[in-house]
Amino acid sequence: MVKYSVHALTRTFAALADPTRRRILDDLGRGERCVTDLARPHRMSLPAVSKHLRVLERAGLIRRHRCGRVHSLKLEAKPMKAAQEWIEQYRRFWEESFDRLDDYLNELKTKEKNEAKKKQI
Amino acid sequence: MVKYSVHALTRTFAALADPTRRRILDDLGRGERCVTDLARPHRMSLPAVSKHLRVLERAGLIRRHRCGRVHSLKLEAKPMKAAQEWIEQYRRFWEESFDRLDDYLNELKTKEKNEAKKKQI
Numbered sequence: 001m002v003k004y005s006v007h008a009l010t011r012t013f014a015a016l017a018d019p020t021r022r023r024i025l026d027d028l029g030r031g032e033r034c035v036t037d038l039a040r041p042h043r044m045s046l047p048a049v050s051k052h053l054r055v056l057e058r059a060g061l062i063r064r065h066r067c068g069r070v071h072s073l074k075l076e077a078k079p080m081k082a083a084q085e086w087i088e089q090y091r092r093f094w095e096e097s098f099d100r101l102d103d104y105l106n107e108l109k110t111k112e113k114n115e116a117k118k119k120q121i
Numbered sequence: 122m123v124k125y126s127v128h129a130l131t132r133t134f135a136a137l138a139d140p141t142r143r144r145i146l147d148d149l150g151r152g153e154r155c156v157t158d159l160a161r162p163h164r165m166s167l168p169a170v171s172k173h174l175r176v177l178e179r180a181g182l183i184r185r186h187r188c189g190r191v192h193s194l195k196l197e198a199k200p201m202k203a204a205q206e207w208i209e210q211y212r213r214f215w216e217e218s219f220d221r222l223d224d225y226l227n228e229l230k231t232k233e234k235n236e237a238k239k240k241q242i
Contacts, residue, residue: 022207078215086137087137090196091198093201
């Protein structure tokens with residue numbers, strides 16, 4: 001199995017394990033935003049949003065620029081690459097399980113057809 | 122952006138946000154194991170391993186079979202598919218940033234070559 005920085009992976013997955021933080025990343029996927037713009041759709045207090053932003057910053061998933069008193073935030077997707085590669089190792093397992101489900105459904109269909117034929121005879 | 126079950130994604134990412142749980146999944150990727158076999162390489166107490174196994178079970182990432190008094194565990198990778206697809210949406214961002222790094226390194230190489238040429242003249 002591929003080796004990655006254990007701590008970086010843990011920080012990335014932990015940062016993604018929250019719906020508000022994932023929505024913030026979605027928002028930043030549409031372009032840079034300032035902190036107040038990010039807080040508005042989540043109906044959250046600025047301190048609450050700031051807490052989530054710190055988690056995302058520590059994971060290296062966003063970068064903060066200061067333009068005077070305004071903090072502007074930008075998406076930094078690089079850490080997601082390692083997370084994606086880690087999960088990718090398991091693709092054959094979920095594809096196998098979907099194949100098994102397909103086989104089972106095909107088997108059911110064949111049985112149904114055979115039953116229908118028997119009834120016709 | 123693609124829609125997934127918010128809670129399921131949160132549970133999956135939270136389950137992956139721990140190095141011991143990721144190693145347990147690695148172990149199970151090599152085949153079914155019983156709880157004591159899983160605990161051994163991590164030098165952890167059975168209750169500590171059981172706590173991690175419960176998190177993985179709740180996320181649907183492992184399945185437990187009971188053969189009498191022995192609990193055997195199996196990897197269930199299906200929930201990882203949604204996690205992988207969620208991250209995949211950001212691929213263009215990390216690829217863009219690696220492209221920018223490539224451009225910068227090529228620029229540096231060209232500069233170095235030009236400098237070397239000037240010195241030769």
